[in-house]
Amino acid sequence: MDLVKILLVTILVNNIILMRFIALCSYIGMTNDVGQSIGMGFAVTFVTVMATAATWPLYHFVLAPLHLEFLQILVFILVIASLVQLVEFYLKKNIPGLYAAMGIYLPLITTNCAILAVTFENISYNYTFIQSIVYAVGVSLGYLLAMILLAGVRSRMRTSPVPKFLQGTPILFIATSLIGMAFMGFSGLIK
Amino acid sequence: MKSLWKVFKQGIIFENPLLMLMIGLCSALAVTSNVSNGIGMGLAMTFVLLFSEIFISLFRKLIPNSVRMPIFLIIIGAFTTIVDLVMKAYFPELSKSMGVFIPLIVVNCIIMGRVEAFAYKQKVLPAIFDSFGMGLGYTWVLIGIAAFRELLGNGTLAGAQVMPASYQPILFFILPPGGFLVFGLFIAFNIWLKGRMRKSAAAKENA
Numbered sequence A: 001m002d003l004v005k006i007l008l009v010t011i012l013v014n015n016i017i018l019m020r021f022i023a024l025c026s027y028i029g030m031t032n033d034v035g036q037s038i039g040m041g042f043a044v045t046f047v048t049v050m051a052t053a054a055t056w057p058l059y060h061f062v063l064a065p066l067h068l069e070f071l072q073i074l075v076f077i078l079v080i081a082s083l084v085q086l087v088e089f090y091l092k093k094n095i096p097g098l099y100a101a102m103g104i105y106l107p108l109i110t111t112n113c114a115i116l117a118v119t120f121e122n123i124s125y126n127y128t129f130i131q132s133i134v135y136a137v138g139v140s141l142g143y144l145l146a147m148i149l150l151a152g153v154r155s156r157m158r159t160s161p162v163p164k165f166l167q168g169t170p171i172l173f174i175a176t177s178l179i180g181m182a183f184m185g186f187s188g189l190i191k
Numbered sequence B: 001m002k003s004l005w006k007v008f009k010q011g012i013i014f015e016n017p018l019l020m021l022m023i024g025l026c027s028a029l030a031v032t033s034n035v036s037n038g039i040g041m042g043l044a045m046t047f048v049l050l051f052s053e054i055f056i057s058l059f060r061k062l063i064p065n066s067v068r069m070p071i072f073l074i075i076i077g078a079f080t081t082i083v084d085l086v087m088k089a090y091f092p093e094l095s096k097s098m099g100v101f102i103p104l105i106v107v108n109c110i111i112m113g114r115v116e117a118f119a120y121k122q123k124v125l126p127a128i129f130d131s132f133g134m135g136l137g138y139t140w141v142l143i144g145i146a147a148f149r150e151l152l153g154n155g156t157l158a159g160a161q162v163m164p165a166s167y168q169p170i171l172f173f174i175l176p177p178g179g180f181l182v183f184g185l186f187i188a189f190n191i192w193l194k195g196r197m198r199k200s201a202a203a204k205e206n207a
Helices: A002-013 A024-029 A034-063 A069-094 A096-105 A107-111 A113-124 A129-157 A169-188 B002-014 B025-030 B035-058 B065-090 B092-101 B103-107 B109-119 B124-154 B176-206
Strands: none
Touching (some): A002 A129, A002 A169, A024 A169, A024 B025, A034 A069, A034 A096, A034 A129, A069 A096, A069 A107, A069 A113, A069 B065, A113 A129, A113 B092, A113 B103, A129 A169, B002 B124, B002 B176, B025 B124, B025 B176, B035 B065, B035 B109, B065 B092, B065 B103, B065 B109, B103 B109, B109 B124
């Protein structure tokens, strides 16, 4: 039950992009068409879960017993960067179909804030390993959802008359604001 | 000297990291529901940017091209850790209200972008000016957005009551959708400002 709650909160109530502003760079940059945003969304989901599975044990079994908590930032970012590289090599060699689908997005997500934020929050919220994995899945599904929504809105926006002073990026933020307002409606979902 | 001043000015308006280059957005919107958070984030960011640029510019001839990214990450990560620990020790409340966004400075695209595009190729002095320009460009936008949102959404500025007591705060501006709206308007304003400055510069040349 607790796990279902974590999923609901992370996908709808506390959506990582719309409510918490994390991972905005890729949200603005990678939503030119729906296919691209889906590819990016799944690549992020994949790496976030892998990164959580790698950093949680590392913190609780290595850093915490040795009292090296202050190295958390450095260690986590290096683990994530090398993990992305490994995943890229592995996919290229063994699953070329999947690599063709999301390989080009992999180098981009090394510095995606969402992944680092999730690994940090799993530690600071004192989640167990299972809870951490569920949290990672939830957050990245929320990311995927927001990406697809904006990509859809953008494809409609191309044919609609946008006021001149809002053309380009300003209108993207205004549209996001409206999507965000709709998501505020979910906040009553969890007591 | 003149070229240094130009480097400094670039970051504030023409290449403003937030409004023009569209990088480093995450932290900018999340911490701007009140002014003191905005100032704190701006300072933390400028500090990390300044020292990362100085150190990378100093060692640019020693860093091999093929492994530069991991080395940049380690240097930026080290200064982010310093900021994080200092904030936790001396400003525990500020640090708590900014939460995960302090460690997230390490993946802030502004720092990585400037280090890669500028500090790795330039001498130390231009790098210092660049980091001040970019840091200030980041900070003024942060403070601007925060002031706007806090004033309308809470009737206060940096915690002090400004609006008259009869003012009914518009909660919308403190909430996340309000942040997106205000930021969108800020970008529109900056594009307009840039267009005007270009036009007046062109008029001066013609005259």
